[in-house]
Every structure is written in C-alpha cells, then in structure tokens.
Amino acid sequence: MATMAQPDGRRPNVPSAGNRLPAIENYEQVDREIIGTLKPTLGWFALLGGAILALLIGAGSWTYQIHEGLGAAGYHPPVMWGVYIISFVFWVGIGHAGTLISAILYLFRAGFRTTIYRASEAMTVFAVMTAGLFPILHLGRPWKFFWLIPYPNWRLIWPNPKSPLVWDVFAILTYLTVSATFFYIGLIPDIAVLRDQETNPIRKRIFATLALGWRNSDTEWRHFTRAYLFLAAFATPLVLSVHSVVSFDFAMSLVPGWHATIFPPYFVAGAIFSGIGMVFTIIIPIRKFMKLEHYVTINDLDAAAKLCLFTSCVVGLAYLTEFQVAWMSGNRVEQEYFWNRVFGQWAWAAWIMLICNMVLPISLFSQKLRRNTTWLFILSLFINLGMWFERFVIVVPSLSHEFEPWQWGGYRPTWVDFGILLGSFGWFFMWFLLFIRQLPVMAIAEIKEILPPKMKHSHDRTHDLDAVTIDPTLTSGGH
Amino acid sequence: MQGVIGAFSELDSTVHAIEELRKQNFNDIAVFSPTPRHELDEALAAKTSAVRRFTLVGGLLGVTFGYWVPIWISDYWPIVVGGKPIASWVPYTIIGFELMVLIGSLSTVFGMFALARLPRLTLTVGYDPRFSHGHFGVWVNAGPDRAPQAADVLRKMGAEEVRNER
Numbered sequence: 001m002a003t004m005a006q007p008d009g010r011r012p013n014v015p016s017a018g019n020r021l022p023a024i025e026n027y028e029q030v031d032r033e034i035i036g037t038l039k040p041t042l043g044w045f046a047l048l049g050g051a052i053l054a055l056l057i058g059a060g061s062w063t064y065q066i067h068e069g070l071g072a073a074g075y076h077p078p079v080m081w082g083v084y085i086i087s088f089v090f091w092v093g094i095g096h097a098g099t100l101i102s103a104i105l106y107l108f109r110a111g112f113r114t115t116i117y118r119a120s121e122a123m124t125v126f127a128v129m130t131a132g133l134f135p136i137l138h139l140g141r142p143w144k145f146f147w148l149i150p151y152p153n154w155r156l157i158w159p160n161p162k163s164p165l166v167w168d169v170f171a172i173l174t175y176l177t178v179s180a181t182f183f184y185i186g187l188i189p190d191i192a193v194l195r196d197q198e199t200n201p202i203r204k205r206i207f208a209t210l211a212l213g214w215r216n217s218d219t220e221w222r223h224f225t226r227a228y229l230f231l232a233a234f235a236t237p238l239v240l241s242v243h244s245v246v247s248f249d250f251a252m253s254l255v256p257g258w259h260a261t262i263f264p265p266y267f268v269a270g271a272i273f274s275g276i277g278m279v280f281t282i283i284i285p286i287r288k289f290m291k292l293e294h295y296v297t298i299n300d301l302d303a304a305a306k307l308c309l310f311t312s313c314v315v316g317l318a319y320l321t322e323f324q325v326a327w328m329s330g331n332r333v334e335q336e337y338f339w340n341r342v343f344g345q346w347a348w349a350a351w352i353m354l355i356c357n358m359v360l361p362i363s364l365f366s367q368k369l370r371r372n373t374t375w376l377f378i379l380s381l382f383i384n385l386g387m388w389f390e391r392f393v394i395v396v397p398s399l400s401h402e403f404e405p406w407q408w409g410g411y412r413p414t415w416v417d418f419g420i421l422l423g424s425f426g427w428f429f430m431w432f433l434l435f436i437r438q439l440p441v442m443a444i445a446e447i448k449e450i451l452p453p454k455m456k457h458s459h460d461r462t463h464d465l466d467a468v469t470i471d472p473t474l475t476s477g478g479h
Numbered sequence: 480m481q482g483v484i485g486a487f488s489e490l491d492s493t494v495h496a497i498e499e500l501r502k503q504n505f506n507d508i509a510v511f512s513p514t515p516r517h518e519l520d521e522a523l524a525a526k527t528s529a530v531r532r533f534t535l536v537g538g539l540l541g542v543t544f545g546y547w548v549p550i551w552i553s554d555y556w557p558i559v560v561g562g563k564p565i566a567s568w569v570p571y572t573i574i575g576f577e578l579m580v581l582i583g584s585l586s587t588v589f590g591m592f593a594l595a596r597l598p599r600l601t602l603t604v605g606y607d608p609r610f611s612h613g614h615f616g617v618w619v620n621a622g623p624d625r626a627p628q629a630a631d632v633l634r635k636m637g638a639e640e641v642r643n644e645r
Contacts, residue, residue: 031612161552162549162567173581174578197608215606215611218511219509223590225515227528231584231587234584445514456491
C-alpha cells in the first residue's frame with residue numbers, strides 16, 4: 001500500500017489522496033453546483049412516472065400471485081426456485097459495489113471514490129431494500145415472513161440456526177441496517193449545508209430536523225470522522241460476509257453445480273462486478289444530465305473501469321475453475337450438469353452470461369474505451385444483463401438437472417415473474433430518482449476536503465496537507 | 480454562554496488565530512469548519528475521539544449475544560442428529576459475526592451522537608450558516624473581562640467579522 005510522504009510526520013486528509021478537481025475553485029462553487037442539481041426537471045418527472053408505473057405493474061402481479069398461489073409464477077417441479085431467487089441474488093449483488101466504493105475504497109484511500117460514493121451508497125441501500133422483498137415475494141404466505149426472525153413468541157417455536165436461510169435473515173438485515181446507517185451518517189453534514197442554504201421554510205424545517213442540529217464544530221467533526229472510519233471498518237468484512245452467506249444458500253446443498261467451496265469468493269467477486277456495472281449505469285447519466293462532468297472526471301471513471309475489469313477477470317476465472325473442478329472431479333453428475341449448462345438445454349443463457357461478463361469487459365484493457373463514457377454505459381447494460389443471467393445459470397440449470405434423469409425438467413417464467421421483476425426495477429429507480437432530487441448526489445463535505453483551502457499566504461503550505469503527494473519511491477516499504 | 484466569535488475565510492489565518500489564543504491562555508475554543516481539517520485539530524491539540532470505546536464494547540456485546548441466541552435456541556429445542564453436537568459453534572459464527580457488526584456499528588453511532596451531543600434542538604450561540612458554506616469560525620468562551628482581548632486577537636489574525644455573543 002502506498003505510504004504517504006509526510007515531511008513532518010502528520011496525517012494526510014484521507015479523501016484527498018491522489019485526487020484533484022482542477023475545475024473546482026472554491027467551497028462556494030461546490031455548494032452552488034451540487035445544490036443546483038436538486039431542482040426537479042420535466043425529464044425527471046417522466047422517469048419517476050415510468051418507475052412508479054413499473055412498480056404498479058409489479059404490485060399488480062404480486063396481488064394476482066397471492067390470489068392464485070405460487071403456481072402463477074411458473075414454478076414447476078423440479079424447478080422450485082426461479083426468477084425471485086435469481087433477482088434476490090442479483091439485487092443483493094448490486095448493493096455490494098456501493099459498500100465497496102464507500103467503505104473499502106475509503107480504507108484503501110482511493111481518491112476516485114470521493115465523487116461517486118454517495119450515489120453508489122444510495123444505490124446500495126435501495127438495492128438491498130429491493131432484494132429484501134424477494135424472499136417475501138416468493139413465500140406462499142408472505143405475511144408470515146417474520147417467522148424467520150428469532151423473537152419470543154407464544155408458540156414457543158424458534159427458527160433453526162443451522163439453516164442457511166436463517167443466516168440470510170441475519171446477514172441481509174444487518175447489511176440493510178448498517179448500510180442505511182452509514183449512508184445517513186455520511187449525509188448529516190451535507191444536510192446541514194442544505195439547511196443553511198435553504199430559503200423555503202418548510203424544506204428548511206425538514207432539513208433542520210434531518211441534520212440533527214449539526215453545526216460543523218471541531219468536536220462534531222472529530223467524533224464524526226472517527227465513527228465514519230469504524231463504520232467503514234465494520235462494513236468492509238460485512239460486505240464480504242453477506243454475499244458469502246447468500247452463496248451458502250446454494251453451496252450448503254448437495255445439488256450438482258451448487259455444492260462447491262468456490263462459491264463464496266465467486267459470489268463476492270460477481271457481486272462487486274455487477275454493482276460496478278450498475279454504478280456506471282447510474283453515474284454516467286447523472287454526470288451528463290446534472291452537468292457534473294468536472295466532479296466525476298474521466299480519470300475517476302477510468303479508475304472504476306479498471307476495478308470493473310479486475311472483477312470481471314476474477315469472475316471469469318471462477319467460471320473456468322468451475323468447469324475444471326467438474327472435469328477433474330470424476331463425478332459424472334457434476335460433469336453432465338456442466339456439459340448441459342454450456343452445450344445443452346441452457347446453452348443460450350450460459351453464453352449470454354459468458355459473453356457479457358467475460359468477453360465484453362476485455363475491451364476495458366483498452367484505455368481509449370475505458371475513457372469513452374458511451375462505451376462504458378453500453379457495457380454496463382450488458383454487465384447488468386449478464387449478471388442477472390449468471391444467477392439464472394446458477395439457479396435454474398442445477399435444479400432442472402439433478403441426479404436422476406426422471407428428475408430432469410424445464411422452467412419457463414410466466415408474465416407474473418416478469419411483472420414482479422419489472423416492478424423491482426420500478427421500486428429501485430423510484431427511490432433512487434427521489435433521492436437524487438432531494439439530497440445531494442455527491443458528498444459536499446468530502447469534496448471540500450479535496451479542494452485546497454483558501455489561504456492568506458499562498459506560499460505558506462505548512463498548514464496545507466494537500467500539498468503532500470504520494471511519493472512512489474516509498475511504496476515498497478524499503479528496497 | 481458568553482464569548483466572541485470570529486469568521487475567517489482562510490485556513491492559515493484560522494490556525495494562527497487558534498495558536499495565538501491558546502498562547503494567551505484561552506483554552507475553551509470551538510472551531511467551525513465546512514469540512515474536517517487535521518490542521519485545526521492539531522492547532523487545538525484535540526484528543527483522539529473516544530468513539531472507539533463504544534465500538535469495542537458494542538462489538539463484544541454483539542458477538543456474545545450473537546453466539547448466545549443460537550446456542551440457547553439449540554438447547555431449548557434440541558435437534559438431535561446422530562453424533563453431531565446440539566449447539567455447533569461453526570455455523571453460529573455467522574450469526575455471531577453479523578450481530579457483532581450490527582450492534583458494534585449501532586453503538587459506534589450511539590457513541591458519536593453521545594460524544595458530539597447530537598441531536599441538538601438549537602444551534603449554539605454564535606453559529607452562522609457561513610460555517611457550513613465556506614468560512615471557518617472560531618468561538619472563544621470568555622467573560623466580559625477577557626472578551627475584548629480575545630476579539631483583538633481574532634481581528635489581528637485576519638477575522639473578517641468579530642462578534643460578541645451572550
């Protein structure tokens with residue numbers, strides 16, 4: 001890890017490491033431009049209307065399913081897990097990149113995260129809120145979902161703590177709570193900025209309540225930065241654990257294709273990869289339409305694209321390792337299953353997955369394409385598609401091709417499945433769109449931290465730790 | 480509370496003002512800044528935040544509770560599978576870990592709120608909206624006898640505005 005060259009041994013400002021925003025001159029400009037993005041536009045209303053319509057379609061489909069029973073959702077033996085579990089894993093995965101960017105890259109002092117982390121963190125919270133719906137949606141009696149939580153009850157019945165589904169409850173609820181807390185804590189100083197700038201009395205009152213009386217004092221900042229650091233330190237192993245636990249839903253069984261020790265790292269890498277795909281999908285239009293290109297610079301996108309390329313390589317390696325393990329296992333069931341996955345019944349889905357997740361991201365080896373926002377946006381759509389199909393390829397082919405030939409079958413999602421899937425996108429984007437016009441989409445206080453502060457004596461750099469840069473000769477910790 | 484508040488637009492002037500005030504034995508100083516700056520912490524010789532103690536205690540309580548819940552459940556309703564332990568700590572580590580993170584994080588936030596005295600219903604005397612925008616504020620707690628001296632220091636060090644507050 002890079003060592004900071006500190007002539008006087010003092011600490012650097014964390015988010016400033018290796019990042020500069022030359023087009024931004026002072027703190028006032030940051031407030032003006034970021035608060036300026038909060039005015040709703042016609043296009044925003046149109047998108048919000050579209051998202052709400054999609055949500056209503058999803059709600060209608062669910063109502064129909066509750067009335068008709070789970071058969072309406074295309075479940076047929078032997079495939080009793082379908083679009084809902086696929087979408088659950090997909091949405092949990094989307095959330096992971098947000099925590100990676102906001103917490104892990106914070107600990108690693110990666111400067112490029114500063115301008116994109118707020119949007120990514122919001123994406124995490126809303127994606128986990130979306131994911132949390134799916135286990136409930138696929139219950140026959142969804143109103144009894146709380147039976148999974150161990151709480152004292154008059155039936156004296158407790159959930160089985162050895163079941164991966166119970167681990168899931170703990171992991172997802174913890175993830176949702178911690179990521180939402182982390183998100184809100186980070187927002188408090190920025191809400192205080194909104195409170196101080198707002199002229200509308202009603203909005204001012206709302207912001208004042210949400211800012212909790214924050215007044216930017218040194219005591220507040222000191223405890224805030226410390227708490228933020230510890231939350232990041234908690235969120236880092238949490239994000240790795242959550243998708244590992246999700247992968248245990250599969251890996252703890254004996255089903256061919258699922259019963260594999262590679263699953264936790266494979267799921268975590270896939271989650272981060274898919275999440276970065278979604279980050280590109282949302283951040284590229286945001287920087288273009290909100291005119292924030294000088295905040296999320298092309299260098300930041302380039303750095304995120306490298307992360308995308310890296311995780312794509314990890315995911316690709318995991319795909320190939322699965323085939324190799326099946327080949328070398330000597331287990332006929334496993335071998336037949338993998339053959340069926342790529343050349344048989346599910347070849348179409350497997351090839352969508354392989355092309356979108358392994359082949360197309362190779363283009364990111366080219367710097368020219370990494371710095372081309374149009375290509376990054378198009379690629380991100382392919383990644384989203386590919387990662388949804390990755391979960392399809394994990395869930396459906398295994399269940400449809402288990403041990404005995406009489407167990408083999410097919411799966412065809414119905415309009416109810418697609419309606420609910422569409423509804424989940426509506427739910428996610430509804431929250432996200434509401435967020436971007438109500439609260440700052442970029443962390444105002446942290447961007448100010450990157451900027452060189454106003455100085456009376458411009459030659460006096462002793463109090464400006466931004467003048468300190470990373471010295472590459474000190475990175476290896478001695479020769 | 481009685482005292483003097485000075486608004487600065489430059490960081491170095493703010494730091495010099497704090498240093499000068501401390502030299503003149505003004506020790507009850509609060510600084511308002513739009514963004515956290517270590518320079519200010521160092522000028523104030525601030526102690527490290529005690530939030531970490533809340534984190535440690537919360538994390539330890541969480542992990543203990545997280546192991547206790549499934550062990551208690553297994554003991555209350557034993558599921559006997561030949562030769563296997565009724566309460567098996569390996570899978571319970573997942574629940575232990577998750578609750579460590581959950582309770583540890585929440586107690587960190589609680590610690591931050593308690594130490595920073597949040598939420599507060601009123602902004603303190605002297606707070607100015609400029610301090611979240613682009614200015615640095617230095618508040619000196621001083622009675623009527625020493626307030627003029629503090630105001631002089633602030634002015635001399637380049638404060639754009641100095642106000643007596645009571």
